[in-house]
Amino acid sequence: MxxxxxxxxxxxxxxxxxxxxxxxxxxxxxxxxxxxxxxxxxxxxxxxxxxRPIKKYTFRYKQKTVPERIKNLRRRATPAELCFKEKLEKCCPVKFKFQRGFIKGGYYAIVDFHIPSRNICIEIDGGYHNRPEQKRKDEYRDKWLREVRKQKVIRLTNQQAEEISTAGIKELVR
Structure with a gap:
């Protein structure tokens, strides 16, 4: 107006x-x-x-938006994520998913790498994750993934992701 x-x-x-x-x-x-x-x-x-009646955003609403957000994150992947993805493709003995979304009970989390057979989520953190507010959000997400989704969460910095060797990746995946 x-x-x-x-x-x-x-x-x-x-x-x-x-x-x-x-x-x-x-x-x-x-x-x-x-x-x-x-x-x-x-x-x-x-x-x-x-x-005006209040709109209720249900689980169905989130199902539509999460895949779009995942596609957007895949397109805008950081160099550290792409480097780690290449290393995983070369030496990982099991299948993995890049930018995987978890939805349950109206809450959703998108992890950088997910290895379903081992129930492992790998997160690559940039400088943004050092802020206190983001650390608090990350802790809550990790707790939710561990307790609700029964996933083991591994966090790596950008530098660690770029410098990790194939032996180091195999050890993470075990």
Missing amino acids: VVKKLKGWKHGLKCEHCRRVKPAKYIVNGSKYCKRCYKRFRHLQHTLKLN
Whole structure:
């Protein structure tokens, strides 16, 4: 909704709603309002917003958005994630999934690498994960993955992911 407040009284526009001689002071989406009619209009808009039924975002809503988010994360993978992925492809004896999403009870988590046969999630953390707020979120996610999804969570920094050897990867996957 576009609201344009007119300054002055010499513009000659009249209110379209009350048809009073008093000039219009506001233009909302092309309609002209005097001050009194504009206040009524705003009050009506506010009460309509309050009486509108509340949308419930169910599990189905999250199912639609999580795959889109996963695709976006795969497209924007960091160099450390891509390097680690190449190393995993070369030496990992079991299948793994890149950017896997977990959904349960309205909560979802997307991990960088998931090895389903071993119930292992590997996270590659950049500098962003050193912030206190993000550390708190990561701890909550790790706890949720361990307790609810029964996954073992392994966290590596970008530097560790790039420098890890094939023997180190095989040891992680065991």
